[in-house]
Amino acid sequence: MHRTILPPWLGVVVADDVERVGADRGDEAVEVPLLLRLDEPARTWTDAFPVGNGRIGAMVHGGTGDELLQVNDDTCWSGAPHDGPVEPVGPLGRDGAPGVVRRARRLLADGDPLGAQAELARLQSGWVQAYQPLVDVVLAHGAAAGDAGYRRTLDLARGVVTTTWTSATGVPWRQDVLVSHPDRALLLERSTAGAASDAGEAWVRLASRHPWADAPAPVDAPDGDPRAAVVVATLDMPSHVLPDWVPGPDPVRYGGRSVHAAVALAVLAGDAASVEVVDGAVRVRGTGRLRVVLTTATDHDVATGTLHGDRARVAADALAGLRHALADVDGIAARHVADHAALMGRVSLDLDAAVPDLPLDARLVRHAHGEPDPHLAVLAFQHGRYLTVAGSRPGTLPLNLQGIWNASVRPPWSSNYTININTEMNYWPTLVGDLAECHEPLLAWLDRLAVAGAATARTLYGVRGWVAHHNSDPWCFTGPTGRGHDSASWSSWPLGGAWLARHVVDHHDWTGDDDALRRHWPVVRGAALAVLDLLVELPDGTLGTSPATSPENHYLLPDGRAAAVSVSTTSDLAIVRDLLEQVRRLAHVAGDHDESLRAAVDGALERLPTERVAPDGRLAEWRTDVPDAEPEHRHQSHLYRVFPGTSIDPDSAPALAAAALRTLDARGPDSTGWSLAWRLALRARLRDPDGVAALVTAFLHPVDADPSGGDGSARGGVYRSLLCAHPPFQIDGNLGFTAGVAEALVQAHRRGPDGVREVHLLPALPAAWPAGRVRGLRLRGALRLTELTWRDGRVERAVLEADRPAVVDVRAHGSAERRQVVLQPGRPAVVVAPA
Template sequence: MTTETTLRYDSPADLWTDALPLGNGRLGAMVFGGVAVERLQLNDDTCWSGAPRSGSAPDGPATLAAAREALERDDVREAERQVQRLQGGFVQAYQPLADLWLEQDAAADGYERWLRLDEGVAGQSWATGAQEAFVSRPASVVVVHRTWSGGPLRIRVTSEHPLDRPTGDGTRWSTTLRLPSDAPPDYVAGAQVVRDRGPGTSITAAVALEVVTDGVAAAGPDGLVLRDASWVTVVVATATDYVDATTPVHGDADELRAQAAATASAAAARGASALRDEHVADHARLFDRVALDLGGNPAAELPTDVRLRRHAAGEPDPGLAALAFHYGRYLLIAGSRPGTLPMTLQGLWNDAVQPPWSSNYTININTEMNYWPALSTNLAECHEPLLRWVGELATSGTRTAAELYGLRGWVAHHNSDAWAFTESVGDGTGDPSWACWPFGGVWLARHLVDHHDFTGDPVDLSVVLGAARFVLDWLVELPDGTLGTRPSTSPENTFVAPDGLPASVTTSTTADLAMARDLLESVVRLGGPPDLLAEASAALARLPTERVAPDGRLAEWRDDVEDVEPEHRHQSHLFRVHPGTSIDPDQAPDLARAALATLDARGPDSTGWSLAWRLNLRARLRDPAGAEAMVDAFLRPAGSGAGVYRNLFCAHPPFQIDGNLGFTAGVAELLLQSHRTAGPVRELHLLPTLPASWPSGSVRGLRARGGVSVDLAWERHTLTAARLVADRDTTVLLRHDDTTERLDLRAREAWSLTR
């Protein structure tokens, strides 16, 4: 099997979205690849503005009651005013840490640049030198190894944050810095970054570097200068005083500086070769679990940006989709490892103090999408940061549910951050279409359920049960005797109200009911306290299911109202198609047809991450032509609209990493689906939605629910080989082409099919 795993370029990066990402889950680097001036923009996943805080809007339960009363009399504007009174402040922002600069008098003749996804190494070469860079998880450092002929090399460190007492001595240099105490979202007009240096108001960080060289190093105020050298290994380490979402920061700068310096020194003493070998082995242990081949491709040796342009012009290049698939897995490995924080809107990588949407955790789709491929593409370990953080969110959200709403369980809204913010954002002025949405915890609970279903590993069921308790308390009895949600929104979407203006606050959106049903059904299946199970079962009997609107679409709103934006980027009312598991052409054919009609009505284009979501939806709805259109739309070069940048980062625009991860998950869904069950037996559907442009290929190492590894090969759109290995004894229904057969799989014994 051949699989494409290298991004290639014939020039250095001009823009941040041309640079190549490296990471070990905690440390990130964007490598620009310059010769005369090289920049590595550095991130540490614990670098956030602000500090722990708590407190909800006063008189929350009374305000909630007033909003409900307004909706009962169809006064949507009063309901909007009331839900705005429930809003807290804004979340904090993920921060850049520093920039590492390498500068020398050199020409870039014969230049090449690359990122080897299978190694996690970014490299460049030119007529008189070469460079490799990687971020080692075992050693917890950034490593740059450069060789050249002629001239001194200057190594500098700069930052968007003021440096405190930068010091150097021979081959060593270090500094500390304070992050902002408040970095408001970039969309809040006039909001200013605050740098309160008082105790406990913000995170303190340290950066230390050490070099090993055959030349002579001299330290200066912003770094080091090397003379009479032909090679250097630069090792960079960081440390911060962030502990977790609730522990106050203590700000011992000298302790952090010493910690970072010791880490850099220990790594530097081992040498570049040993560090590289160790790093590649650690990275490959995860990356090599899956391989995808979509057919031979002579374009594989072309620069990646050239391939994007050719593909957009109609030149067939199925290998480009395979490369983007592996890029998503690479980004997940680089951006999320056990013990780290989850990936933000921009993953591990951000260069702005006020980044787009604060580079936060947007939990009405985007954070969840970041982790869609973790289980299906055999990276369950990389799921751990999200699951652990959701536990912290549940702790914070329990307080918010009680204080803000007077309800049981735990709640999270539209945005969060490293401090597990769970209140409704907006500061009293946020548009309710996005600020009034208390179902973040409900959606996130789906990840714990999926992790259990894929791996069989235990998860913190109390988090799932807590989310369910909140839903049960949030539901209200409606005049027709059914249960519903009030107030309710469909994330970020609006309808035309009776006064002719856009509105979002209403009763019982389809998205709310779909997520509530999905969660309560999971609780009944997984088990819990008898009283809670009885309560969940009773609620399910009274929850309306999705309905088909008169125009044939799956209705998004309780009433047949006009959409303000018919081609809206969100399609949350299709939740039970994906990431839910209950609507597909077999289980609910009428609803599946309506869901497909909804996607068609949404149009052929959208933001980058929405295209990835629609790829997953069309995969579940078994629409190969529609899925192929989403692949092609996603892989076009980003200009003024969606697509991918030169480095394959997804363009919302601007850059959001969720599209990259969602695309990878979508490709996996095209090749293997395991969401259906027949009683206790899991169905494994092989090649359910194979695009016409992928007539032949193979994949190794995909994972199905029930703990089954799956290898596949196909020719002329027909399955030719399959291999299944289960983690434990299990029975599955194997579905492919027009056949279904029952298989009893024995633990760790391979079952094979060859044609």
């Protein structure tokens, strides 16, 4: 038996009332402030604070005399649904695309990887489309201009950006901005405690980077209210946008089939005010209270990925949404806060640290100079959850590279779905952060992606199931990117579907929702069929992949040239093995009793090599020991089975875990923002608290206020607003950071030899966090860590709950000692320190 005597700090109590147990020990919850604060208006777009409801996103700049809200709608993308399968650039030859793959395989066997890369370039089939900005709401209010006492905050708990200041004439002002999920509307409210006569004149207008189809024009205000004005506008997204890094004479095209969008805007003023529409803009005079309400609509149906093409209907939808919101405009804010707080309040983290009375940018610089500020980690952890709540709700599209916030027609990397790590990382914190409903947009999109990827699997590879390569979009692009010139290091990688399928598995592991597993099982099954058909027998009798890449990385050939294509890369085999193991484990739960599939999976797993340790002690990335072209490369895909996989840790595979740590050491201390977040999760899984601490510090490095006095924009970290810098901005790092912190506090991925799940408390707690409390994290096995409290780095108290009967082994701090705990729904198990 692997269990030992319960360590002296641990005792297990089963209680009907968790709050009563230990209540006399001063364990009452303490509200940790969750305010991001800056003491000046945004100087750049990344200085602004994001608000959103999953569909509408806005960046709030916090201007006083001139305010800017940059608004997105998550359905606004360039392009349109695809007709037919992918079309490789070719030429392909009489044996089609599968013949290209076979020729590349032969070239690799003959020792010519560069020739194989040139052959595979024939399969490239264009690029994904780009996420688009919608409109700007511009508020010109000269009488309110001023900077005295200025403060701008984003309240993560309430989902509201608040700006307070005093105008140059001594009048105090306050502005609140939010985007309501219940009312499907953006609300800006600006008010003063001064006299309405001090408010002067304000103008509100809409602007867009796209040409108007119908310019902003007035419509009747609700009930003919003279203190209100309403304008409606329509516009079309581009029919095609080239990626920002691809040159071309016509990178942005309008006029073809594309998304039709509409915006409806209401401006409401207080008593005795004058409101009128002049040339599509709204002029307001003499009001101490100004409210702006905005709704959007498009013809893009995210459930089906289709466009209905009726612009008039879109305008009517936007106006109907606005009238619905205005029916009880006074209740919008309260309904929003209640809805947002209900999700955010499920999880709290307190690192028992003081909160300095300083703006965020100053705190980041002090922290980078070595001043302890554990509360920054709390803010960054909850910021990831906030961005999930604000950016991903049932019925929306999945979070893209920038979530739902983007100001550029040609954004970095098209602000697309980059599925060789970044899209997956976007959803790492969702389940552990008790936001399972926010995971739904990814799963729903995967159902459609798998259908599109089936045609790509047949066309390019002649295999069953479905595949996707490294980029996609709402139109479910699944082919290799490029027109014959993209690097094989990213383009020639057909395992995007296999990686994404793990999210279906993870959703079941965390929630225990068998119905959801059955509903999305075709995603998993189809990905497994594809990899089974893609595997080839190698000369040593093993199964492997050929051609193969390690996403976006290169190795050096004997003549010093860099190559990307190889045979049986470690990341390929890790992803394939993980997927097939999950199919074997869960097929019966999903109702899949296909014995031929089970036999094929079992046979493949017997012949798939596992990871190996290279002569230098690192986990090998390539099949042979070749030099790295870029030793500190940002991707570490060959560590897949450490994290997000669950197979390699210091207990289950100590030699491989040690090699993985050496790999991370060799990658160096700095990288892009999202890579730092991935390395944080990897270090936590490998139980390296010092590594976790170093990566927290590296991630919180202020790239736009470098403490060394130099230009910090060349390395990863965060902007003043705490948004992650790749650089440029990518949201995946913010979300990956949250997952990495959770991994340092609790892990529940392992099962013992008897199948009992292990709950490991504080497996990688940094020394800089000696005391704290976390409440509400969800764990694999449909478990909940209702509370975990620690002091001096040791567990004081933990409370576990289960959604269904369960047996778990509890351990802490990397100790080998475990205690078995039986959990019943509604009866928390309370682990307390002796009195």
